[in-house]
Amino acid sequence: MSTRALMRKLEDFEGPRLVALGGALFGASFVLMKLLPARFMLERAVERDQLKPEATICESSSGTFGLALAMLAVQQGYRLILVSDWALDRHLHRRLIELGADVTIVDSPAASGGLQQARLDRLHIHLRDIAGSYWPSQYDNPDNPISYAKVAEQFIDRLGKVDCLVGPVGSGGSVSGISCYLRTLFADLYAIGVDTPNSVLFGQPSGKLNLSGLGGNILPRNVDHRQFDEVHWVTPAEAFHATHDLHRKHGLFMGPTSGAAYRVARWWAEANPGKTVVALFPDEGHRYVETVYDHEWLKAVAGWSKRPAEGPTTVSSPRSRMARWSRLPWERRTLHEVLAHAGDGDDAGPAAKS
Structure with a gap:
């Protein structure tokens, strides 16, 4: 299949x-x-040639959008890096790891924007350092x-x-x-x-x-x-x-x-x-x-x-x-x-x- x-x-x-x-x-x-928007975003990214086979997906999430991406990534052969924080449930953390996601935890909030901004700052480092990486950007992606x-x-x-x-x-x-x-x-x-x-x-x-x-x-x-x-x-x-x-x-x-x-x-x-x-x-x-x-x-x-x-x-x-x-x-x-x-x-x- x-x-x-x-x-x-x-x-x-x-x-x-x-x-x-x-x-x-x-x-x-x-x-x-979140499976619905996650799947749709990845399909559209492939159609636009923004997401290549075996590429790395990077996203900021402490909840179910990250889980949806992990389920999709493991089935499609993508690498997934998730940037999260202390609010990530430990059982969800285990599930993400079981699905093959690389989970980064941010501990300190940014001066402005709190932990969400701190996660985005770390995310941009991954995007900069990993060639061909793709960011679904669930908060801003139309x-x-x-x-x-x-x-x-x-x-x-x-x-x-x-x-x-x-x-x-x-x-x-x-x-x-x-x-x-x-x-x-x-x-x-x-x-x-x-x-x-x-x-x-x-x-x-x-x-x-x-x-x-x-x-x-x-x-x-x-x-x-x-x-x-x-x-x-x-x-x-x-x-x-x-x-x-x-x-x-x-x-x-x-x-x-x-x-x-x-x-x-x-x-x-x-x-x-x-x-x-x-x-x-x-x-x-x-x-x-x-x-x-x-x-x-x-x-x-x-x-x-x-x-x-x-x-x-x-x-x-x-x-x-x-x-x-x-x-x-x-x-x-x-x-x-x-x-x-x-x-x-x-x-x-x-x-x-x-």
Whole structure:
């Protein structure tokens, strides 16, 4: 069997299961969502002659995009160098090594941009020193959001009209890409991005991120702010509670980014009965067994002992201090437009129903 045929077999892991979660709320549950953009980027790179046979792929990742690349690289005969940091789960680290990836760990954050920038700085050294190396650049590569047209088509085939899409935002590819393609048929689609405090993606001041897979200290080009009608910031404790709810109530063993999306989607669905809502659940919970699913570990998480909020607080500015679940009407504006018209961030009130 050819290497391309082997890579194509991994398509069986790319698509989501659409799981009914009550009323017209559905969860799009992926085994490994990042396989789709990773495969598409590599195929396009080969077509453009940017990726040669047996070449070295270099990427910065501490999560599932790195795993997707490792699965594809071993089947296609590429060498893979991944630059990661302390947030890399030890079991995932072992799996990456088993798949033949060369994993470099960065310990010290850069003066600006934190560990993400430090990883990129190390990545550029590899790219400089290895002739013919290829960088997929998941945060800035336009093939990332383009790849999700396939997922939008699956939603339409299964559900017909989608009224609201809710998804966690990291690289920006999934929510930006899916909403863009859904709106070719449903112009009034309501898109909600889910972020976390201290993430710069939607204008928060940069700080330590305590929710793996969500947010970032560097703004990716693939975050198309004009796609979003509303943005929510969910704290780690609130995301972890929702992750447990998703498992206990629906049998979905997912990661905390999925929990955050579930919390927001359930709130919006309850406020808008009869509307078809799809929440994106990017990956399963196996790499969080010793953290999010460990009650001893959870005792040290700020806010874990408190009862989760029933709904978000509405803020006037992305710069607001967000000690709890918060939301801001985004209204499909650019980040510059939102920041230019934002309040001082001091006032907040109960969330208005959409």
